[in-house]
Amino acid sequence: MKALLLPTALLCAALAVQAADTPGASPNVPQPTVQDRLANARKAVARNDWSGAMRELNAALREDPQNADVHNLLGYTYRKRSSPDLVKAMDHYGMALKINPLHKGAHEYIGEAYLARKQLPDAERHLAELEKICGGPACEEYQDLAKSIADYKARN
Template identity: 60%
Template sequence: MIKTLIACLALLAGAAFAADTPSGPTASERMATARKAIDAKDWNKALFELSQAAREEPRNADVHNLLGYTYRKKATPDLPKAFEEYNTALKLNPKHKGAHEYIGEAYLMDKKPAEAEKHLAALEQICGNKTCEEYEDLAKAIADYKDKNK
């Protein structure tokens, strides 16, 4: 009788443990899937994965930065949502180089080059120079914008 009881308890304990085991992908797995979707320009899939990752890790600046990027790059850009996500990323990590670059590019899309230049200046401070990739990319985007809008 005691052996049967112990066996039943062991089975129940195993079943309880299995129920607590996460069954879905982790935020980092979702990020990897989202990056592949972004590379393929599958914005809907990227938004789904990144939205799930943001629910799982709401304080992850990288997730919010990529959400902003995805909203900005969609066939019909959603700049208000992009700005919201970039600003969240920058609140979480004020020195997030990617978020500064991307929000600057979003400001150019919104015809606000002065705002983009503020983020370029922030990148110069963060990088300590004008040669980090994010600085160079945003500087080129600003120069291109000015050439097209003379």
Template identity: 50%
Template sequence: MPMLRRGFVALGLAVAAWGPRAAPSGDGDDEALLADADYTAARAALQAGDAAAAVPRLQQALKRFPDSADVHNELGFAHRKLRQFDKAFEHYRRALQIEPRHRGAHEYIGEAYLMVGDLPAAERHLAALRSICLLSCEEQRDLEKAIAEYRVRGTQR
């Protein structure tokens, strides 16, 4: 029994060391990005539901952080909220090229695929989240819920 307990402690320490994100950003510029006035203003605009105000601020941030998966993901989100799906998909795909394990981008692109009626593509991103998240993560649960709601709406037509 003590060996089993030590194994669980070791597993717990490994999970704790992994940190809150399954895949840390690869751009090495997280602190600078979080301190960027345009990026923080854009995120505040998105929180307030103003995607139109967020886009130009994110575009400015993108000039300084062209290889930031987070900036591309937020731009994808803003364009999706504005129902500009071509631009949304462009930015989500770029975020995933930069950081293939970006949980937020997988969730959001999956939700965008549902908005355009592409359930199989959304399910592929859910499968990706299932492989990325050590345990179930918020992004995985959110996309699972969106897919379940999409299926219910589909059966009610």
């Protein structure tokens, strides 16, 4: 009987060490992918659940720090939450554009952030970039930023 207990105990110890080496992992439970986390963050944003979006996006960023979509949505979340942080928003938009200079969403959102900072020429520069990328009114991002700029001009 003792001969059977020792191998069983060793096996259990080995499994415990393996589980301890995988932080946050549960056996047979798939971990969310970056795309899963982005989808969850978009759902949280739709509910104005900014902390839930931040949680998902920061986890996605740890997994894929060079993901332009993650940086873009992080920027959006920083800009839209109840206490906006335009500096962090601009940092993430800038990173998204560094990773992918043709990222239409990042051009739209950074343009809107520039308007929030009363920097119309910079917003218009990103509108011009969108015109080059997608042919002007042919894309939603161009239309949205153009409308934001027109509204800004009407108010100021």
